[in-house]
Amino acid sequence: MSLSDLAAVLWRQRELLERLTYRLECEQLLLAGGRTRWLASATAEVEALLDELQVTEIHRAATNQVVTRELGLPPEATLEDVAAAASPPWTDVLLDHRNALLSSSAELAMMAEASRSMTAAGLAAVETTLSSLGGRVGTTSQGYDARGRVDIIAGEGRAFVDRAL
Known part of the structure; x- marks a missing residue:
């Protein structure tokens, strides 16, 4: 393996992070617009990308380990250490990858926080609506279990499904 192999893996990682950014933005737009019909599909696509990124990260770590051994x-x-030890033009190539990865990571962190906020706001709205209907509120674990039992759930309030029907 060589520096070109490492650069190729880093390109793949950058492409996947870019696609993840796109998918998360689509998911946010669905959340913001209240378009929950496609939310499960969008989430599944994000999870698939995360799985692919995990495999790519393992490949990058293995390739980086071989390159670091070759460079002594x-x-x-770190990638910065490898770039410093590499000869031109690889120094600039690897530093460009490093900067792009740092930028993508920062953008994804901001998007993740925004998604958490939007999801929390959506949950609060649902709980408020349920409360106004006289339903149980207070925790996200309230509801029926797989057998339709409510006796394991703490709290008072009406149940929304009447099993006697």
């Missing part, structure tokens, strides 16, 4: 660096050397 310790196995835990």
Whole structure:
């Protein structure tokens, strides 16, 4: 393996992060628009991308370990360390990858926080609506279990499904 192999894996990682950013933005638009019909599909696509990223990260770590050995660096050397030890033009290529990955990570962190906020707001709206209908509120674990039992659920209030029907 060589620096070109590492650069190829880093390109793949960048492409996947870009697709993840797109998918998360689509998911946010669905949440913001109240379009929950496609939310499960969007979430499944995000999870599939995360699985693919996990495999790519393992490949990147293995490739990086071989490259660090070739360059005489310790196995835990960072991409910045590898770039510093590499000769031009690889120094610039690897530093560009590093900067792009850092930028993508920061953008994804902001998107994840926004998604958490939107999801929490949606949950609060649902709980408020259920409360106004006289339903149980207080925790997200309230509801029926797989057998339709409510006796394991703490709290008072009307149940929304009458099993006597």
